[in-house]
Amino acid sequence: MKAAAFDYVRASSVDEICRLLADAGDEERKIIAGGQTLVPLMAMRMARPDMLIDINDVAELAGINDHGDHVSFGAGTRQRAIERSDIVSDRLPLVAKAVRNVGHQQTRNRGTIGGSIVHGDPSAELPMAALALEATMILRAVSGETEMPIDGFFEAAMVTNIEPEQLLTEIRIPVWQDARIGTGFHETSSRQGDFAIVAAAAQVALAEDGKVTRAAISVGGAAPSPVKLHGLEAALIGKSADGFQDIIALVDEEIDAETDVHATAEYRRRVTRKLVSRAIDDAIAEAGK
Amino acid sequence: MVDAPANLPNYRYVSRKRRTKEDRRFVSGRGKFVADVEVPGMKHVAILPSPHARANIISIDTSAALALPGVHYVLTGDELGEATSSLFHGLDLPNVIWHPLAVGMTRYAGEWVAAVVADSRYIAEDAAELIEVEYESLPAAVDSEKMIDEDQPLVHPAHGTNVLFRKTWEWGPVADDFASMPNTVSYRARWGRSSTVPIETFGVVAKWDDVNEIMDVWASIQMPQYQDQIAAALRIPMNQVRVHNDVDVGGSYGVKRGIKHTVLVTYLTKKLGFPVRFIEDRLDNMSGGDAHGPDRIFDITMAFDDEGVIKSMKIRALDDVGAYPGRAPLQLGKPMTALCGPYRINSIEYEAISVTSNKTGQVPVRGFGQSPTNFAIETGLERVAKHLGLDRIEVRARNLVRKDEFPWKIPPGSIYDSGDFHAVLDGIIKTSNWDDLVARRDALRAKGRLAGVGIATCLEPGGGNNIFEFLFNPKLEITTFVESVLMKVEPTGAITAVMCTTTSGQGHETLVSTIAGEELERDPDTIRVLHGDSLEALPTRSPVASRMAIVLGTATSKAARDIKSKMITIAAHDLGVEKDQIEYADGEFTVRGNPASKLTWAEICHIAHKQFHRMPPGHELGLQAYAVQQVPGAGGLPDENNEVPLYPCFSFQAHVPLVEIDPDTGKVKVHDYFIGHDCGTAINPDIVRGMIIGGVAHGIGAALYEKFEYDADGQLLAGTFVDYLLPSAHEIPPVVDSEHCTPSPLTSLGQKGSGEGGYLGAPAAIASAVNDALAPFDIEINELPIRARDIEAALYEKTR
Amino acid sequence: MKQVEVTLNVNGKDTTLTIPPRMTLVDCLRDELRLTGTHVGCEHGICGACSVFLDDEPIRSCLMFAVQAAGHRITTVEGLLNEDGSLSDLQDSFWECHAMQCGYCTPGMLVASESLLAENPDPSEDDIREAISGNLCRCTGYQQIVEAVQMTAKRRREGAANG
Incomplete structure (x- = not known):
């Protein structure tokens, strides 16, 4: 259970990632964040990218911020950070409940919200919560930024509507303002x-x-x-x-x-x-x- | 046989809470497992498995794989099949040929077709993908029930049928007993294909030295006659095979039997001239490792009186061993050892049927077939109680062998050595606060949940003696099941003991040092225990069959007592008295009634090794003893009625779980688990407790979670840890254990086996609890594992 | 084959290695650094035998490539020992409670348990079971492991109370 050979780039900015994705040509280039879904697929050689673009060092891709009408999550935000976030427990209690059902401490420490969404596992908890609340996804490519509603993003088991040159940078989950x-x-x-x-x-x-x-x-x-x-x-x-x-x-x-x-x-x-x-x-x- | 103590002495080390000898290296990260063995220059193997359950191999093209840089060799079945002999089967099956790599035909999805040797496992896997195999896919034989009467594709065409073995035995007057009983129940119980699935896969490293003509083997092995089988397959003398037994084995519980892996790797190192290593990855292990467990259908009828006393039973057991039988069919034989469980049943008819199929091969699993059988018997006790409207505990109590009836002979010939089954059963009813459990169950029910309390007993035969094999294959006329110890006392007084098998978590170093320390009144922490290699070896049959405390332990006592006797002889000679005047205590040999006249332990060691002039004439120099222990009570062949005493020592357990079931999802939660057990003298209580609780966990897995599921075409659907579900700390409840001690009269300190009982009883106990929970809906599920979907579907059918 | 140079900080020590990017962290620890205390069980992220600390968080080292670990602190079971090489209190409790049989899952269990205790000095039994639920043990039924963690927690609390 060893992955097929690949090139590895540790990216330092979103722009760099987008350029690498845009320049892929015939190569399959894949983003690696937490790796909790991708690496097992690679170990079984069900995924065999030519290049892995590691986004873990890109600070702008992590973080949870409260914007009043929504909370934004950098795509690289760890499940563990969501689990521990006061913003999430105060503002998005459904997400807080969902994340408690995700994996184990070792996987939550690495797994990210973005990875969970882009892999499109039919029974992953965070995508479900984001879908229920009608999250908006921010996708970046060299050509610019696209906003996409999450409803319709999931196409089939383990298949999502993201283009090869696109990077999911952020997930915005609406905060309801209703009283009760x-x-x-x-x-x-x-x-x-x-x-x-x-x-x-x-x-x-x-x-x-x-x-x-x-x-x-x-x-x-x-x-x-x-x-x-x-x-x-x-x-x-x-x-x-x-x-x-x-x-x-x-x-x-x-x-x-x-x-x-x-x-x-x-x-x-x-x-x-x-x-x-x-x-x-x-x-x-x-x-x- | 060694005399047992009349009653339990006040041991200094035995039965005391003491730290084990082994754990220190494990917590330090310093265990030495097979994947930690580094032999300079070793190369790595990866396997190409068959994607087809049954197919003819038309051609194999290895050229692209061989051309990859870093690849040294690609081996296929034609070459290996030619150069090595067929692997061993327990049954006499001359037309069932078994080689590590498929020859001509693949017989299950995952069977090994080719092996690549490369500089790294990474490169070997790259090369395996480049091997081109042309297959002619064929229909597969998958359903075991169809193998007997229906026309099915033949797994081994040369054998002519998919039935490997079918025989019926009758012990006692079955027809008369049935005629005399007013009641019968008939039922089917089904045991799903699961296994022990250790967290460490199987691995082996081999190095052939052609100058010294020796094959060194390091392996994650737990198997009798491993070196014999390697030598036979490679057609080399046994003294050219050196198996290193000092490899820590990362769990086995019966299944670490990688003979095909070993023949593959030893052949490769001999052919290629450099060391070769193959460590299964999890995919290799689950689909191609030939380490599945029993897959069994029982059809049973019990005959009993109106009080629920069972007089006779008829058992038909159909077992699917997969594509290559190996020793697996004999797992239908071992349960004869305790075929009526702990119950006083007068006669038994037993039909054992072993069939082959296009599935991964089966190997011996913890209890060697006893756990499925115990589940099937206990299901019958539940049915008898239900039929008569009697209490489940009371029915068991009425049938248990009574304390004053030991030694008790059962119809197939085993003699139960000792026990107090009623005391253990009563004890666990008290410990578990049975009435409170029932009240908690009822409270859960009142809240709309389903809940049930379970009960099961089980008998754990310990000690080995595989003479039941003779009943399956008269060519296996083997009547010994020995274990041995070599004990040496150094000139300085330090003690070293040598045993000659591997250990896979049973704590043999602790066992031997504790018993030696007890016998010799020396601190076990100062006693070193070595695992000699197979050429230094003493006779051994390996740590199977809950036997090491019994047989290795008794051998240790014998060796230690021999050492003590030799030291007393030296002391008596040097002090000028008769042997019987010497008393030994706390490291001093004293003349009775004359405390000033004495020699210390160290002084005698010095004399024995260095001072010939003080030694008794003709006495052996040095201080060593070599004890070879036969299984107590074993040694004979079956009589004309096929009766024969099998295992010597019998431990007993009673299990009581409380489960809750979510009525909407069918999901079972085991809340509490109580277990009463009697394994005689516990040498190390923490080890015994761990074995028992761990066995329970393993049984909960078999009862609720684990199954190697196949589809109708013979594709394995549970080949990863995502699909084959091992229970975690969430699924295993806190277990409360309660001990009882009935020393065995057959062993040196009264010890019995304890490695299997948790696993033998838990599946039946969990099934009992689940069925208690489902009883209000008149639902009974007698097929393991019982999964949420099965319960939900049954509830849906009843309530829609 | 593609090779890259990478410097890893493992148990407080920097080592520079030339390895293929596809080498997993656990293979690198075991085969390149010969730190064989960390074990391989499934290589697909379920069994937890390969658990190590990345900085201060436990992770599965089969689900990370070694190149990704550059710039982080990695701690393995060997790094849990006290500086003088003696057993840590947690390791000692595992020994005292016989919280293992074959010892194969033990290093991963120690990592998962140490992480819990660092975060929660007074864990309930449920907390302990949750913390080790990503680590499979086939021998013990988990009970003696739970007891060893409880023993360590109690001793640490008593030690802290006694100053």
């Missing part, structure tokens, strides 16, 4: 710390009367990519804690579960409903406090 907000995150995995078999993330805002005024819901493991449940979100508006079970079946319409060695498609479908329901329950309860 609650979140819920539930997942089931074979072992604690594994990628989820199925996971569900929900954030709601409530009116004074306890009715949902705004909902953000996503699931992982229920389709080849993380899925935002637009239909259920819309249907949840106006519902209260004990009034949404009749619409939970809407989940089925937006997911596309598959069978693998860990679970059957039927299992994923049924459990997705249950976990979405639990996540909404938690979110409404928390918002009502």
Whole structure:
């Protein structure tokens, strides 16, 4: 399990990275940040880049900042930093709940939010949370900067809509300004710390009367990519804690579960409903406090 | 046999909490594992595996691989198959040929097709990708149940069938006993293909020295007759093979049996003239390492009275050993040792069927087939209780062999040496606060969760004696299972003991030094224990079968007692008295009733080595003893009824877990685990405790998480640690252990085996707890591993 | 083959090596620096046997290329020993509690545990299990490892209290 040979460049700026990506020609050049997804793929020779561009020294790619209406994450921000961030726990409680389910201390110390998103694992927790909250991704290339909504970014299992010459530099996750907000995150995995078999993330805002005024819901493991449940979100508006079970079946319409060695498609479908329901329950309860 | 103490003496070292001899090097990062062995000039091997479960090899083109700089050789099956002899099978299978690299045909996905030797493992892997193999893919034989009656693709066409072995034994009046009982239950229990999967893969380094004509081998090995099999395959005399036993083995639990790896590497070093190393990577290990475990279907009928007392049972066990059987089919034989568990069952019919398939090969796994069998038997005890509406503990208590009945002979011939099964069972019911556990279960249920309390007992045969092999293959007429120790006392008084196998975590240096220290009243910390190489070797059958405390331990006692006797002889001669007048205590040999007349330990050592003039006439110089210990009670062949005493010593355990199940996801959480055990005298309590708790963890893995899953085409779906799930510290609960001690009458200090019992009982106990949790829904799952999806699906079917 | 020169700081000592970029940190530690205390278990980031400290954080050294470690401090199990070569209190507790059998996962367990204790001097049993949950042990069932970490934590707290 040794990677195929590659050239290695330790980049010092975003501009340098973009130039290296632009000059790739026929070569496959890949970004390495934490390496927690990429290196195993390379060890199994399922990925074999000609060049690795190491972005770990690029200071502008790390950091969590509160901008009032959103929190920005440098793409190279470690999962461990997110776990420990007061900004995240205060402003993005859904992200805080999600990151607690990510891997183990050794992997969180290296793994980054950007790496997690660009690899597009169907059941990774941070992409799910970012998707639920409609994050915006900032992509840079020599030709300039592009803003891209995260919804639509995930194309298939381990495939995302990033061009070879693009670098994900930043993820902006909106902070809801509503008065009464609650979140819920539930997942089931074979072992604690594994990628989820199925996971569900929900954030709601409530009116004074306890009715949902705004909902953000996503699931992982229920389709080849993380899925935002637009239909259920819309249907949840106006519902209260004990009034949404009749619409939970809407989940089925937006997911596309598959069978693998860990679970059957039927299992994923049924459990997705249950976990979405639990996540909404938690979110409404928390918002009502 | 050595006389056992009548009751437990007040030991100084034995059974005391003492630090082990081995751990210091491990915490320092100074263990010496096979991947740490550096032989100057060694080259590295990478393997090209077959992508097909079954295929003809049409051609292999190695030219591009050989052209890569840094590549020294590419070996294929045709060359190796020609130059070496077929590897050993336990069964008599002359038409099942097994070579390290596929010859002509590949028989499972992952089977090795070619091996590259290069300057580094990195380059070797680059070259392996450049080998071009043309295959003719063929349909694969995957489903073990179809092998018997249905027309299936043949794994070994020359053998003519995929059935390797099929035989039925009857011990006792089965038909009469069935006729006399008012009740029967029949059930199926299924054990999934899992294994012990040590964190260290298998590795081997070999160096052929053609001047001295010696093959040095360093390996991560735990296997009887390793050197014999290397010599046989290479067709060289055994005294040209030197296996270094001082390699620390990074876990084994039975499976470190890399004979094919070793034949590959020893052949290469002999051919190429430089040292060669092959360390499996995890992918090599999982798919091509031939280290899978039993994959078994049991169909059982039990006959019992209205009180739940079981009189007879019929067992049919169908085991899928994969493509190359090796010793694996004999794992259907070892369970005969305790085929009725700890229960007083009068007669047994046992049909054992071993089939081959297009899957990775099976090897001996912790307990050598006993854990699946114990799970199957305990499932029956649960069924009997359910059938009669009786308490599960009470049914077990009614069937257990009673304390005053030992030695107790079971139908296949084993003689249970000793025990107090009821005391251990009662003890764990008390320790676990059974009633509180049930109350906690019910409280969880009241909150809408599913919860269950489990119970299982198990018997752990220890000591070895593989005469059951004879029942499977009369050519294996082997009636010894020895272990040996050479003990030396230096002129200065320091003690050195030499044993001749590797260790894979069992703490043999601690075992030998503790017993030697106890016998000789010397501090074990001052006693050095060496692992002699196979040419310095004393007879050994390696640390399998929960046997080292029993056989190596008793050999150590014998050697130590021999040393002491020799020293007393010297003392008596020098002090001018008869031997029986010398008393030994605390390093001094004193004439009874005359405390001033004495010699110290050091003085006698000095005499023995240096002062011929003070030695008794004709007495051997120096101070050394060599003890070879046969398995107590073993040595005979089966009688005309196929009855034969198998393992000598029997440890007993009772397991009690509490589990909770998430009703929505089916996920099981093991909250608590209690285990009562009796392994006789514990030589080192921390080692025993670790073995037992570790065995439980391993059993929880087999019960809930681990399976080498295959698809219908014979592709392995769980070939990485992402898909084959070893339990972490989250999945294993705190385990509370409670000890009982019934010394064995057959061993020097009353010790028995303890390496397997945790694993033998835990799968049954977890299944019992899960099924208790599912009982309100009238669901019973008797197929391991029981995974969340299985539970959720069963609940969905019942409640939709 | 592509080679690069790299200077690594391991256990407080700088060494300059010429290695291929694709060499993992664990292979470099073991094969180039002959620090064989760090072990290889799976090479795909699951088992934790290769855990080492990168600066002050535990990481998996099979998921990092050695070239990436330049400019960082790496500490291996050999570097956990006291300066005089004696066992650290954590290593000593592992010995005292027999927190291992075969010893193969032990260096990684020590790294994971030391990291926890540096951050949390009074960990609960759950904290300990979480901290070592990325390190697989096949021998012990984890219990004696948990006990060794608890013992170390208690002794450190008592030591701190006694000044």
